[in-house]
Amino acid sequence: MQITKRFSWHCSHRLNFHEGLCYNLHGHTYKMDVTVSGNINMTGMVADFHWLKGIVEGLIVKNFDHACIFGKNLDEADKELFDWCIKFNQKTCVLPKDFTTAESMAEYFHRILSNVMPDDIKVESIKVWETDTAYAEEKNVD
Numbered sequence: 001m002q003i004t005k006r007f008s009w010h011c012s013h014r015l016n017f018h019e020g021l022c023y024n025l026h027g028h029t030y031k032m033d034v035t036v037s038g039n040i041n042m043t044g045m046v047a048d049f050h051w052l053k054g055i056v057e058g059l060i061v062k063n064f065d066h067a068c069i070f071g072k073n074l075d076e077a078d079k080e081l082f083d084w085c086i087k088f089n090q091k092t093c094v095l096p097k098d099f100t101t102a103e104s105m106a107e108y109f110h111r112i113l114s115n116v117m118p119d120d121i122k123v124e125s126i127k128v129w130e131t132d133t134a135y136a137e138e139k140n141v142d
């Protein structure tokens, strides 16, 4: 059985390699669908949605919401923006990936959530929606 819970948060970012509009600093209301699987337990659940909410909000949403996000591959503008954010006490979040693409976020979130799941629950899929019509999905490969 699989269950899915949706999360949402706001972020700003820019893609310094991009030759179009995404080069500019801009924002998204990201959505993320977290799908986990397992056997139905004695209370008729795979996992309590409230429990899943606590984990995802604590590990991801709390850090990313209303943050300016940076990858590891920074150009001069990113470096100045990062310094500006620190100077003016703006929330930042560093994604440990080269770039802050939806693909990178889906990969990273899949990894960190997989690491904290109990043995009987598996992260099947992480979908990171950058817009209402575009998402990246990292799926379990086992």
Ligand SMILES: [Zn+2]
Binding pocket: 013, 022, 026, 027, 028, 130
């Ligand atoms: Zn964007």
